[in-house]
Amino acid sequence: MTNDEKQSVSHQAGAPPTPAPLPLAGEGKTERGSPRAFWRRGEPQVWVTSAALTIMLFLIILLLWVVLWNGLGVFWPARVAEVTLKDGKKLLGERIRGQINPDTDVKSIQFKTGNRDLDPHQQDFHWVEDGEIRSIEFPPEVYVLERTENGNFYGFLRRLEGPDLEPSETPVAEDKVRFALKTVRRKSAEEIAPISEELRDLGRRLQNARRRIRRLEHRGDDERLAELRTGADDITRKSDELVGWQRRLLNELRRNVVVTSDAGGREKAIALLDVVRFYKPNEMGFWAKCRYYLLRLGELFWENPRESNTEGGLFPAIFGTVMLIFLMAAACFPLGVLAGVYLGEYAKDGPLVRAVRIAVNNLAGIPSIVYGIFGLGFFVYGIGGLIDAWFFPESAAAGEPVFGTGGILWASITLGILTVPVVIVSTEEALRAIPRGVREGSLALGATKFQTLVRVLVPMASPGMMTGFILAMARAAGEVAPLMITGVVKLAPQLPLDGEFPFFHLDRKFMHLGFHIYDVGFQSPNVEASKPMVYVTTLLLLSIVLAMSSAAIVLRNRMRKRFLARTI
Amino acid sequence: MITMLEKPKKIALPRTRPDLTPAAETPEPVVETRDLHLFYGACEALLGISMKFYRNQVTALIGPSGCGKSTLLRCLNRMNDLIDDVRVTGSILLDGREVNDPSLDVIELRRRVGMVFQRAVPFPKSIYENVAYGLRIAGVGNRRTLDEAVEKSLRRAALWDEVKDRLNESALGFSGGQHQRLCIARAIAVDPEVILMDEPCSALDPRSTTRIEDLIVELRRRYTIIIVTHNMQQAARVSDYTGFLYEGALIEFGPTKELFTAPKKKETEDYITGRFG
Ligand SMILES: Nc1ncnc2c1ncn2[C@@H]1O[C@H](COP(=O)(O)OP(=O)(O)O)[C@@H](O)[C@H]1O
Numbered sequence A: 001m002t003n004d005e006k007q008s009v010s011h012q013a014g015a016p017p018t019p020a021p022l023p024l025a026g027e028g029k030t031e032r033g034s035p036r037a038f039w040r041r042g043e044p045q046v047w048v049t050s051a052a053l054t055i056m057l058f059l060i061i062l063l064l065w066v067v068l069w070n071g072l073g074v075f076w077p078a079r080v081a082e083v084t085l086k087d088g089k090k091l092l093g094e095r096i097r098g099q100i101n102p103d104t105d106v107k108s109i110q111f112k113t114g115n116r117d118l119d120p121h122q123q124d125f126h127w128v129e130d131g132e133i134r135s136i137e138f139p140p141e142v143y144v145l146e147r148t149e150n151g152n153f154y155g156f157l158r159r160l161e162g163p164d165l166e167p168s169e170t171p172v173a174e175d176k177v178r179f180a181l182k183t184v185r186r187k188s189a190e191e192i193a194p195i196s197e198e199l200r201d202l203g204r205r206l207q208n209a210r211r212r213i214r215r216l217e218h219r220g221d222d223e224r225l226a227e228l229r230t231g232a233d234d235i236t237r238k239s240d241e242l243v244g245w246q247r248r249l250l251n252e253l254r255r256n257v258v259v260t261s262d263a264g265g266r267e268k269a270i271a272l273l274d275v276v277r278f279y280k281p282n283e284m285g286f287w288a289k290c291r292y293y294l295l296r297l298g299e300l301f302w303e304n305p306r307e308s309n310t311e312g313g314l315f316p317a318i319f320g321t322v323m324l325i326f327l328m329a330a331a332c333f334p335l336g337v338l339a340g341v342y343l344g345e346y347a348k349d350g351p352l353v354r355a356v357r358i359a360v361n362n363l364a365g366i367p368s369i370v371y372g373i374f375g376l377g378f379f380v381y382g383i384g385g386l387i388d389a390w391f392f393p394e395s396a397a398a399g400e401p402v403f404g405t406g407g408i409l410w411a412s413i414t415l416g417i418l419t420v421p422v423v424i425v426s427t428e429e430a431l432r433a434i435p436r437g438v439r440e441g442s443l444a445l446g447a448t449k450f451q452t453l454v455r456v457l458v459p460m461a462s463p464g465m466m467t468g469f470i471l472a473m474a475r476a477a478g479e480v481a482p483l484m485i486t487g488v489v490k491l492a493p494q495l496p497l498d499g500e501f502p503f504f505h506l507d508r509k510f511m512h513l514g515f516h517i518y519d520v521g522f523q524s525p526n527v528e529a530s531k532p533m534v535y536v537t538t539l540l541l542l543s544i545v546l547a548m549s550s551a552a553i554v555l556r557n558r559m560r561k562r563f564l565a566r567t568i
Numbered sequence B: 001m002i003t004m005l006e007k008p009k010k011i012a013l014p015r016t017r018p019d020l021t022p023a024a025e026t027p028e029p030v031v032e033t034r035d036l037h038l039f040y041g042a043c044e045a046l047l048g049i050s051m052k053f054y055r056n057q058v059t060a061l062i063g064p065s066g067c068g069k070s071t072l073l074r075c076l077n078r079m080n081d082l083i084d085d086v087r088v089t090g091s092i093l094l095d096g097r098e099v100n101d102p103s104l105d106v107i108e109l110r111r112r113v114g115m116v117f118q119r120a121v122p123f124p125k126s127i128y129e130n131v132a133y134g135l136r137i138a139g140v141g142n143r144r145t146l147d148e149a150v151e152k153s154l155r156r157a158a159l160w161d162e163v164k165d166r167l168n169e170s171a172l173g174f175s176g177g178q179h180q181r182l183c184i185a186r187a188i189a190v191d192p193e194v195i196l197m198d199e200p201c202s203a204l205d206p207r208s209t210t211r212i213e214d215l216i217v218e219l220r221r222r223y224t225i226i227i228v229t230h231n232m233q234q235a236a237r238v239s240d241y242t243g244f245l246y247e248g249a250l251i252e253f254g255p256t257k258e259l260f261t262a263p264k265k266k267e268t269e270d271y272i273t274g275r276f277g
């Protein structure tokens, strides 16, 4: 409270006007308690700002926690419960969660019961009301069989049957099933894998032949055409034969089955070829679970997805994501740095440059889908169409455009133009933050502007450029919308980089973790079954972005140390 | 003549410096300005300066802040070219050659007229590369030549003993005084005739200042030095000639002793006795 105010207060109280006394020690204390002084000291402002930070942190931590909690637990084998209902029915499954119906106040529990193929409604998740349950047990001899189709099977092993297997006792011992599994897999590798290999080769040849035929048709060279056509027909015939043979072999192998029984005792024969792995979750110890967890992680990283992406690995999506980021970087970093250098060093400050700068800063506000549409129109149809018209006219005419359709090249360039403003701005700012003395020092030694730039300024600005790069990378890794119309697919048959000449196939479609999340989470018919995969994919995408930015940050810090240490 | 034929566009400056003539009784001017005017846009910062800078002498420029000392200095190696909207009239002669000639090779000029700034900012490179920088950009790649030049320059800048074992360490890790001497070494390395120093000690502590002053006195034997300073004692200590600038005009110019002991103009007297500025 100021002295003036004090005086006015004492006037109102009717007391004689006295000169304002100097604040005494005791008075200071009472003042501190008054709300106005409290306000003026700024404590509420501190609280407001800190509350804002707390809310933000809370939300971010909550998000991370949800992802981590759900994502990390997915591969940990859960115990399988045998639920006996009051009406005598039994079911086997993993407890997923409980829920109380707000209307009826009845508690229900959701079980993942698997055995989709045995369920009349093809469901592998079931809700059971608490009241219906008589007992829940965890029988040690329950097995989980992960299958290539129809999801998990929960049940008991009965016996082995099949032409390549010795007949077994009932119930069969686990070792024998493992041995049988190995036998069947070896047979498959010996007999079927070479055929698949040959078929792939034939497919490639056929594709080449077709391309050549189309080219000749385009030119109208009839003589060679006839020759090529018979060649192509030969290939087709041969591969049809092979396919038939392969199918026969497969059917034969499929007759090797493990007969199982479900909770109700119903028997079910499962082809060993369809079994990915099986285990006894209720008997597994901690280390066995750890082993299983690592196994599943390995599968996640290195295998292809199964069952419309809800099971199996994510290898093609990881590969696509990382490659996309690298291509994006290759597209946007040089462009951004050069543009930033021009803006920062060469452009004379005028209304035009200022307008460009404002535009660059605000480009970030354009919705990314707009970039996608631009990419589709300009790169895919425009440039891609031109490339096709010049180099692959026959493919384009046959309705099989090469570059005139979405692909990893166009997707990464589209992401590149989406992220390039960040690189431009940070390059320019980094250049502008360099002390004037450095620039003048170099010029005063007779360096040209360009020499100064290359030898001194760019190294000094490189940490700043890296910052822009890191931001760009993080932004690009998380974008899905523009990819969806420029070449991402839910299942790509081939990687955009492989051992086949010319190794980089930038026209190919690709898979991407971000799109995978969207596709599995929102486009899959079996929502419950795909949920774990969504969390795992999210976690994986986060980790990849984190790993790549950490690497970049380490690099940047090293540059900082080297180029920007203490200057007076 | 041969250089003229090779580079018809650029007029090379003749290199006529006789080696290490002792300070002559009647010294010859290396740099001479004649009626030099400089405009920053519409604002005239130099109002017709005519003065001479003598060979192997230290000339100090003194005057209150904003009087145009730095501006004048930067004219001499055309550093003002870097600033937009600067117009210069009048003439500057370096060994009789017009510096303001637009066809003059500015790069060559700056090699012959080196500069040391108030804030010594080394390049983010090693000590060695800092000193070798000027030579490298001039296209010298021979390791022996570079080694010799680096050692010679560092010795002349009185820095050799301190850094000879750390030549490959980043220059950024040294002290401010060392930075300034490094910048002097860097300027010396390209073997200039004239060294311009714009308040080289104003960011340094007294000890480093003394070292730099000693160095300037030492360097005078080889180079023509023009130093801008705020510090009158410094001007008196290190310079042979002093020019006093005030509001863009050269008020008085003469041998340092005379100017400090018997100034001819009232403004000069006021300034050096600390009555203003
Ligand atoms: N880049 C510039 N643009 C416009 N005016 C300038 C610029 N640099 C210096 N000036 C002006 O020119 C005058 C002389 O400046 P300067 O030579 O730096 O003075 P000093 O070095 O003597 O302190 C000052 O009035 C200053 O405001």
Ligand SMILES: [Mg+2]
Pocket: B069, B070, B071, B198
């Ligand atoms: Mg100045």
